[in-house]
Amino acid sequence: MEEIQEKNLNSDTITKLDEIVETILGEDKATFTLRDRTSGEILYTYRGERLMRPASNMKILTGAAAIAELGLDYRFKTEIYIDGNVEDHTLNGDIYVKGYGDPTINEAALKRFSEVLRECGILHVSGKLIGDDTYFSGDTLPPGVDDEGETHYYGARISPITMSPNDDFDASTIIVEATAGNIGEKPSFHVIPHLSGLQISNEAKTVDKNAENTLEIRRINNTNQIVITGDIPEGETAKVWVSHENPTKNTLLFFKELCKDAGIRFEQEDSIESGITPSHARLIHAHESRSIAEIFSIFMKLSNNSIADIFLKTMGKQKHGTGDYEHGLKVVRAYLEKQQIDFATWQFADGSGLSHHNCLHSNGISELLYVLQKEPYFQNFYESLPVGGNINRLVGGTLKDRFLEPELQQRIFAKTGYIHEVNTLAGYVTGKSGKDYIFSIMLEGREEGIPFLDEGLKAIIEAV
Template sequence: MKKGLMTLLLMIIMFPLVWHPSPAHASVNISDMIMTSLGATNAGVSIRDSETGQILYQFNGNTPRKPASTLKLLTGAATLSLLGEQYRYHTSLYIDGSISKGTLNGNVYMKGSGDPTLQYTQLLAFADALKNKGITKVNGNLYGDERIFSGSPLTPGIVAEDESDYYAARTSGLVLSPDNDFDAGTMIVRVAGEKVGQKPSVSFIPSTMGMTIITNAKTVSSKSMNTITVSRKYRTSEVIISGNIPAGKWTQQWVTVNDPTINTVYALKEAMKTQGMTFVETSAIDRGEIPENATFIATHESQTLKEMFPVFMKLSNNSMADIFVKTLGAEVHGVGDTQTGINVLRDFGQTIGLDMSNWTFEDGSGISHNNKVSPNDLTALLYHVRDMEAYHTYYQALPVGGNKERLTGGSLRDRYTNASTKLRVVAKTGALTGVNTLAGYVKAKSGKTYIFSIMTENRSAPAIDEIDTVVSHLINKY
């Protein structure tokens, strides 16, 4: 074989390992810098031209790795595209029986559609609606109708030791969020130190929600360390508060509820009590279908998907991801479980041009260590989503590097903060034990925008700084 032809063939073979953004930079080899920062194994990089979709550089680009929360890039795209930016969830209130002298001789029903933004204020509004019907006492039960969703309230990848934490919350068709972060299926526990040697005061947002609270904590000297932990005993409704809280100090932690549907109905009952309503001693809380002869009382309409999407993407909300997946299953195939929703995600990816045979995943949040996708597949996704109608909403919902505003910078607000990199990275972060990922768009100093994905795993320490070194190199050199 002629020497010139051999050289040409070698150049073609080596192309994926060398960065060639333009003739002016053809001599710059990004591989050395990546090898130094990320190492030769347990890392993958893909960089595409944002206009043509051509892969400009790849390092282990076709090797599947754990995406962590960068999997939300697929979940978000499918949710916006298939449900629409103006999609809203609805929660409705019904009663049956009759009202006599202020007493409802019947039951109260609350029907959910999976709204991840439902909050206690809406339950107070429901209580007001019942009062406006002249109801001051309930001689009956309270039921939650969660039938829109089915199957396990947990995705397969959630392990026992994580189940108490906010990022591993159970989801249902009737679930409550404690605040505007929309961590559905959780409650906030506030612990305040008062008199040294005594138990601290404890309060709850939105309420106790029917949970059993066990306080083993105590108040210590104001100069002592705060060692408070709040956890839920595995597969129970017991919330255990342990540790020490300094006098005059307070702290708050999120903890998951055990049964979102039942806990939400408990919160409705507490809201009704707040509005002055009473209940007979035999009044119970349970699941139940709404009878055909039930009387409609009120409904609550959620924010639109467009309005809630920044919280989902910028704060990397796992509860919302799980709910969106089940919603897709319910809306597209009439089956609101995780697996049906996953099938919808696969079909969506196929329709926009992705090779979904390269994707392995069992949830939509990225929490499972069994999820796998390659860097090249993530950048392909980010290239193809530019054609979807809701792309502007999708892009605007991604974290912006170096922007300190919490709902703009999101999970990147404390990264890329120096003058040379600030506001140039718009991307989704991902993190699991031993895993750090980042995928999105970066605007280089040349003015050109690149699509990138960097994935690391099997690390003994976080690789955030190493990932940021690579991205900063792209910004400053190209």
Template sequence: MKNKIFTYILIFTLIVSNFIFLHSASAASSLDQTVQSQLGNSNIGVSLRSLTTGKVLYEKNGDIGRKPASTLKLLTASAALDVLGPDFRFETQIYIDGDIQNNILYGDLYIKGKGDPTLNKNNFLTFAKVLKRNGIHKITGNIYGDDTAFSGSQLTPGIAVEDESFYYAARTTALTMSPNSDYDAGTMIVNVKPTKVGRSPQINAEPNTSGMRIQNRAKTVSKGQRNTINIVRRYNTNQIIITGNIPIGSSAKEWVTLFDPTINTLHALKLTLAGTGLKFPSTSTVKRKKVPESAELIYTNQSIPLKTLMNTFVKLSNNSIADILVKTMGKEVYGNGHINEGLKVINEYGESLGLHMDQWSFEDGSGMSHKNRVTPNELTYLLLNVRNEPNYRILYSSLPIGGQQDRLIGGSLRKRFTSTALQNRVVAKTGSITGVYTLAGYVTAKSGRTYTFAIMTQNQTSNKVDEIDQVVKKIINDY
């Protein structure tokens, strides 16, 4: 009797196993047809991996390195959570060097930055209150900025000349500021509003002009005419040129990178302090200078914790935060806030996860460089292995969710996978640079099973987002 039961169980197991195998083979074959029809065979890579077994269920050029674009942030974010810790906070310190008499600081003010990408005008207003609490209403000297926590070039490798003035290519220094709650550090926002027909429009900058020179060459035109406003920072200068026409009833807004975040932050700070009534002599200036030993620390500002910042970083694919985190990891681990030291830390973290780092090549942490390479199979392997990390839930929660309209939930996927049948099934990181479109993350199929996937395209002459989404939909329907 026992032998018969064993035989039945064995036969049943073989039948089920054979069915699963045939279904898997059929699904892979069908998926391959979709991949080929939507994306072709060359300059693409696809990997689909089981979370249960860890095995690759389907791949197309899975072991060929491709440009990851912003899917590289998956590794950067995971490394930062592990190396810095979820409760890590950036610090910005205020020092004074001199004597205070009759509410006058006979000396200089120092601000020492350590990379806080969230530093903003509200913090500057707090600094003004701190100074006044310390009995300071006038400063006779200068305002100095200490940005020695970071070293090397302000621009990350691979930034093209034509991208240098745009927010996604912002320069990185240890003393920087953000104009908004998205923490687009190293940028300022320029708003243009019409006045009267024939006159120059009104220009407003956030947090303020910050030492940038704005040339308003634009003109207000009658309602109904075309808005042709163009706002750009002239290459390698602090000059912002505004040209074109703005019709009555319209507006224009542009994020422009700061020419030198440290100096521009100092200008913005000084303008804000002066706006609260703090006085400076006409000879007062702003400069870089390391905090001297004679200076007295009077205040330390702390940013929001990394676990909170992670949401903005990943969902909105913030390049500035990525670059800052890389340098910060280098500073924290090796005492040198150089990008190369930070990349070394990320590489070592990848090795600790069991990744095959010989299949990774990167010169930044944001994915902006066209020299970055990683294989699709390694991306899905990262997504598999990172699930065992103590901070995985934070990382997972920071990923964009397909079809969720709130930009701090859906992020860069809020306008994709919007149908009821697809909503919430795709939790993944998008990537896009010139000619490159990528998507990597987790997908839950109609079967209820969840997989890791990576779809990578490069050298494309047209947008491939819709085609990538068709491949993901195929996975949802068939697996």
């Protein structure tokens, strides 16, 4: 074996770790680093400087930088302005919604915005509903997202004006739920919270309960058309998160519907546009999100891509005045430099790890996990990590169905990662001896890598 370094482990343990790399992880597929959690010393590393795609292990970097640079108390804003006078319950002018990237905007928040308009005496609007989404710049589509990914929640577009269908905070998405009817009938469907300007074509049918479920719910790439196709057996349901085609417009279309429900009418049928809030417009409402401290665990445990890139663009805007990927990644680099992490060979493309152009190595990831322990925000970071084998999804997160064996409970606190042919896992682990370690494992080139990764970590726990 090549490129192996170790210290403070006995020869039997080193031999066992060698065997794990050779027979489970795969010599040509893996990079692996094990550190002493207390001292930070590397105890074992195999190809620890080899660059590999981190997948969602990139969120370790983005998340740590966001806590440090934005702060746990940071809250995202959304502001409502009016430009014009209100006479006889008519706003003779426009309404502006100025967004700052709040991923927690939901139906309740948008309904509150409509109530604020009524409280200002507005029941009729002569002008337009204008979205000011200039806080972020550059492409709304995350780097590396292909045509298919653009339609799914994990590849949702990043906009300063967005909304989430529930408290998972998958920004710029809606949930479409289909329910089987009688055999031969189309399934019924329900949308949470609202179609928001998207359109659904239901071409599916209900089949016998013993038949195969081939139902598919998807948005056609770069359109507002959602199609439901295939067969759904009697008694079954299906739920899919579908991304917005244009988050700013789709969010405002739902807001307009809520205004209508509140008795507020727009004179112009086609009343939604994008634009810049005039300096003379009057602020009538400022909404604040939950704090980063409150949403950070959801972000990490459920590996939320949209929050990662919202964090990244927000850091770029706050620190460099430009809310795009390039300036956000400048902040991440500066953070790593401050932590004295050697990232000279690393490559960055986004904040979520979705792009295949990100490249890190296991020595560096594990080093960052070590130095984070000295930071005042470490407990927030640590508690946000998925816990192996804990079936509560808000505790176990992306590890809730892995490491279920009783002897592994409360041993593994780690961030998962997956993109095509890439599986990663990094965090904190307690060995069979009771000693605590930091680890980083990255696998490439396996179509189904999770079983190898998990069996490898189980064997590592047994060995140390």
